[in-house]
Amino acid sequence: MSHSLATYVALPGTTAEAMEHWHEVFGGELNILRYGDTPMEGLPFEPDPQAVAHSTLVLPAGVIAGGDAMDDGKDYPLQGTAYSLLYTVDTPDEARTYIDKLVDGGGSIGMPFEQAPWGDWYGQIFDRFGVMWAFSCETD
Numbered sequence: 001m002s003h004s005l006a007t008y009v010a011l012p013g014t015t016a017e018a019m020e021h022w023h024e025v026f027g028g029e030l031n032i033l034r035y036g037d038t039p040m041e042g043l044p045f046e047p048d049p050q051a052v053a054h055s056t057l058v059l060p061a062g063v064i065a066g067g068d069a070m071d072d073g074k075d076y077p078l079q080g081t082a083y084s085l086l087y088t089v090d091t092p093d094e095a096r097t098y099i100d101k102l103v104d105g106g107g108s109i110g111m112p113f114e115q116a117p118w119g120d121w122y123g124q125i126f127d128r129f130g131v132m133w134a135f136s137c138e139t140d
Helices: 015-026 092-104
Strands: 007-011 029-034 052-059 062-068 085-088 108-115 121-126 132-137
Touching (some): 015 029, 015 092, 092 108, 092 121, 092 132
Parallel strands (some): 007 062
Antiparallel strands (some): 029 052, 121 132
């Protein structure tokens, strides 16, 4: 058995929409499993059959996994700078392509993508779901 590490995001009922959007932006292989597609006996909660139980977007650089958060009355804000999905690419143009797709899809620039003081390229974008994407690449 080999080890792997994936990012897991629990979104408030928007996981399918987010994963489909990220699939449009980045490509890869998308799989979405809804609760209605699983045997729901024995679950400690009553999920909406259309809610996402588990999803994965497999990219050449890694895996994003996620599911719909089961609302327990707590408020978990998504947009913030305590975390981000860091995507390291080969060229600034490749990063700009992804950034443009995220912004065109309803996102906003958090930090412009430009050459950073350490010499590499870096920038931050909040997608329309409030998830922060950081893009990085070495100087070309």
